[in-house]
Amino acid sequence: MKAPQTQKPEGGSFLNWPICTEWTDLKADAVMFGVPYGKPYMPQDTFNDQSRAPQALRAASSRILIGPEMVNMDCVPPRGLENLHLVDGGDIPLPDGDVDSHYQQAEAAVRFAISRGIIPVSVGGDDGITNPVIRGLDGIDDITLVQIDAHMDWRDERYGERDGYSSPMRRASELAHITGIHQVGIRSFGSAREEEIRAATQWGACIHLARDIARNGIDPVIDALPDGGRFFVTLDADGLDPSVMPGVVALAPGGLNWWHMIDLFEGMAKKGRIIGLNIVELSPANDVNQLSMIGAGRLLLNLLMRQLLR
Ligand SMILES: [Mn+2]
Numbered sequence: 001m002k003a004p005q006t007q008k009p010e011g012g013s014f015l016n017w018p019i020c021t022e023w024t025d026l027k028a029d030a031v032m033f034g035v036p037y038g039k040p041y042m043p044q045d046t047f048n049d050q051s052r053a054p055q056a057l058r059a060a061s062s063r064i065l066i067g068p069e070m071v072n073m074d075c076v077p078p079r080g081l082e083n084l085h086l087v088d089g090g091d092i093p094l095p096d097g098d099v100d101s102h103y104q105q106a107e108a109a110v111r112f113a114i115s116r117g118i119i120p121v122s123v124g125g126d127d128g129i130t131n132p133v134i135r136g137l138d139g140i141d142d143i144t145l146v147q148i149d150a151h152m153d154w155r156d157e158r159y160g161e162r163d164g165y166s167s168p169m170r171r172a173s174e175l176a177h178i179t180g181i182h183q184v185g186i187r188s189f190g191s192a193r194e195e196e197i198r199a200a201t202q203w204g205a206c207i208h209l210a211r212d213i214a215r216n217g218i219d220p221v222i223d224a225l226p227d228g229g230r231f232f233v234t235l236d237a238d239g240l241d242p243s244v245m246p247g248v249v250a251l252a253p254g255g256l257n258w259w260h261m262i263d264l265f266e267g268m269a270k271k272g273r274i275i276g277l278n279i280v281e282l283s284p285a286n287d288v289n290q291l292s293m294i295g296a297g298r299l300l301l302n303l304l305m306r307q308l309l310r
Contacts, residue, residue, distance in 0.1 A: 001111065001112055001115050002108065002112075003022070003023035003024040003026070003112055004023050004092070004105050004108045004109040004112060005021060005022060005023070005093070006021045006023070006033060006089055006090030006091055006092055006093065006109070007021065007090050007091045007092075007093050008021050008090055009034065009054065009055065009058055009088065009090055009091055010055060011055065011058060011059060012058060012061065013058060013061075013088035014032050014057065014058045014061060014088045014297075015061045015064060015065055015068075015086075015088075015297075016061065017032070017086050017087055017088040018087055018088070019087070019088045019089075019090060020087050020088070020089055020090070021089070021090040023089065023109070023112055026087065026089065026112075026113070026116065026118065027085070027087075027116075027118075028085045028086060028087040028118050029084050029085045029086060029118065029119065029304075029308050030084070030086050030087070030118060030119035030120075030121055030304050030308070031086075031087045031088075031089040031113050031118050031119070031120060031121065032086070032087070032088055032089060032121040032123060032300070033054075033088070033089035033090060033091065033092065033109060033120075033121070033122060033123070034053075034054025034055070034090070034091035034092065034122075034123050034124075034125070035054075035091070035092045035102070035106045035109075035122050035123065035124055035125045035129040035132075035133070036050075036051040036052070036053070036054055036091060036092070036094070036124070036125050037051055037094050037099050037102050037125060037129070038050070038099075038124065038125050038126035038127065038128025038129050038164065038165055038280075039099050039103065039128045039131075039161055039163045039164050040099075040128075040161075040164070041158055041159040041161055041164055042159070046097070046099060048126060048249075049249070049283045049284060049285045049286070050124055050125055050126040050249065050280070050281055050282060050283055051125060051126075052284045052285075053123060053124060053125065053282035053283070053284060054091055054123045054124075054125075055284075056282065056284035056287070056290075056293055057123055057282065057293050057296060057297055058088075059293070060290045060293035060294055060297060061297070063290055063293075063294050064293070064294055064297035064298055064301070065081075065297075065298075065301065068080065068081050068082050069082055072301065072302065072305060074262050074302060075302075075305055075306075075309070079305060079309050081301065081305070083309075084304065084305075084308055084309070086304070089109070089113075092105045092106045092109060093105065103129070103131070103132040103163065104132070106122065106129060106132045106133060106136070107132035107133070107135050107136040108136065109122075109136065110122065110132075110133050110135075110136025110137060110276070111136040111137075111138065111139060113276075114136070114137060114139040114140060114275070114276070115139050119274075119275065119276050119277070119304065119307065119308075120133075120136075120276040120277075120278075121276065121277045121278075121279070121300060121304070122276075122277075122278045122279070123278075123279050123280075123282075123296075124278070124279065124280035124281065124282070125280055126165045126249075126280060126281055127149075127153060127165035127166075127168055127236050127280045127281055128163060128164045128165040128167075128168070129278075129280060130153075130165075130168035130172075130234050130236075130278055130280055131163045131164075131167065131168050131171045131172075132163070133234070133278045134168065134171070134172045134175065134178065134232070134234070134278075135171075135175065137177055137178075137232055137275070137276065138175070138176075138177045140177060140230055140275055141176070141177050141179075142177070142179045142230060143177050143178050143179065143180075143230050143231075143232050143275065144179065144180035144181075144182065144225060144226055144229040144230060144231050144232070144272075145169075145172055145178055145180065145181045145182065145231075145232055145234065146182050146184060146225070146231050146232065146233045146234070146264075146268065147168075147169060147181065147182065147183045147184065147234045147236070147239075148184050148185050148233065148234070148235045148236060148239035148240070148256065148261070148264075149183065149184070149185055149186065149234075149235075149236035149238065149239040150185060150186065150187050150188060150190065150210070150236070150238045150239055150250065150252035150255060151166075151186070151190035151191065151192065151236070151238070151250065151252075152169060152183060152186060152190060152191075152192040152196055152197070152200060152207075153165070153166055153167060153168045153169040153170070153190075153236075154167070154169050154170045154173075154192060154196035154197075154199055154200045154205075155167050155170060155191055155192070155196060156170055156199075158191065165280075165281075166190075166191045168234070169181060169183065169200065169205065170196075170199070173199075173200075173203045173205070180204075180206075180226060180229070181200075181203070181204075181205040181206070182205070182206045182208060182221065182224065182225060183200070183205055183206065183207050183208060184208045184213070184221055184239065184256070184264070185208070185210045185213065185239035185240070185255050185256045186207050186208065186209050186210060187209060187210035187211065187252055187254050187255065188252045188253075188254065190250070190252075206224055208220075208221045208224070210254050210255055210256065211254070213256060213260060214254065217260075218256075218259075218260040218263050218264050218267070219263075219267075221264060221267075222263070222264060222267030222268070222271065225267070225268065225271055225272070226271070226272070227271055227272065228271070228272050229268075229271060229272035229273075230272060230273050230275050231268045231271075231272055231273065231274050231275065232274075232275050232276050232277075232278075233265075233268070233274065233276070233277045233278070233303060234277075234278040234280070235277065235278065235279045235280070235296075235299065236280050236281045237279065237280070237281045237282045237283075237292060237296060238250050238251065238252055238255070238281055239255055239256055240255045240256050240257070240258075240261065240295070241253070241254065241255035241256060241257055242255065244256075244257055244258055244291075244295055245291075245292045245295055245296070246286060246287060246288045246291060246292055247282055247283050247284060247285075247286045247287030247288070247291070247292030247293065248281050248282065248283050248286060248292070249281060249283050249286065250281070258295070261299055261302075262302055265299075265302055265303045265306045266306055268306070269306035269307055269310070273307065274303060274306065274307040277300060277303050277304075279296055279299075279300065282296055
């Protein structure tokens with residue numbers, strides 16, 4: 001399998017983790033890497049604010065974690081990251097502005113990490129990049145996708161584009177290695193019409209409405225996940241409530257709170273195995289005091305600690 005080549009991030013790495021841009025040499029428990037460019041619906045939208053998110057997330061490092069010996073009080077008992085081998089894999093390049101090639105390399109990066117038993121953590125970019133990221137999981141079968149999002153993302157196409165930010169769950173539903181889809185935090189208006197709801201329901205996607213989670217908590221969602229499942233988490237930042245995650249484009253009041261996420265990650269790790277994480281739709285220009293970057297960075301750490309420190 002061909003190892004992807006990535007670009008060294010500008011500024012420092014995420015949390016001062018060692019940087020690896022030649023993935024042939026990659027050895028780690030988990031690798032975080034940037035995938036800045038989703039396929040746009042209009043050509044001028046290739047370079048959107050979400051493209052700046054990997055950089056903005058790295059820039060918030062000192063506020064996410066002051067040192068590897070510090071313990072995470074959300075873990076019982078409190079644990080640190082010291083025994084984990086975590087690497088910043090750099091950013092997927094955009095050669096000559098070619099987003100097709102960008103997607104292919106993102107897909108190859110996920111596939112390569114999986115083949116080495118390394119947990120992939122991709123950071124977008126808009127939700128379009130979820131399409132190649134999920135395709136790259138094909139080295140594992142019987143995967144349950146856990147999508148945190150305000151939006152369904154079941155459009156077959158928009159403006160003729162089938163790999164854009166409105167389609168990742170539709171594309172995922174067509175893949176043999178995806179056998180379950182749980183959509184968590186769905187609410188309000190998006191690009192979904194009645195036919196998208198019908199397609200999702202007919203396929204068997206479990207739609208966990210934000211309204212039900214607000215009333216009943218996150219436990220019914222955890223209960224609905226399969227025992228022994230292999231869970232891939234795709235986290236659209238707008239799935240969380242804007243009071244927790246204001247730095248998004250498609251703001252939707254009424255989303256998940258911090259503890260829903262922590263409990264969901266814990267529930268998944270207890271029920272089965274978390275095989276990877278994809279974070280998308282962070283918008284640095286809309287952030288408030290780096291709150292969204294700090295939150296996203298710590299969610300990333302919480303997920304890795306649940307899976308790797310058992
Ligand atoms: Mn969304």
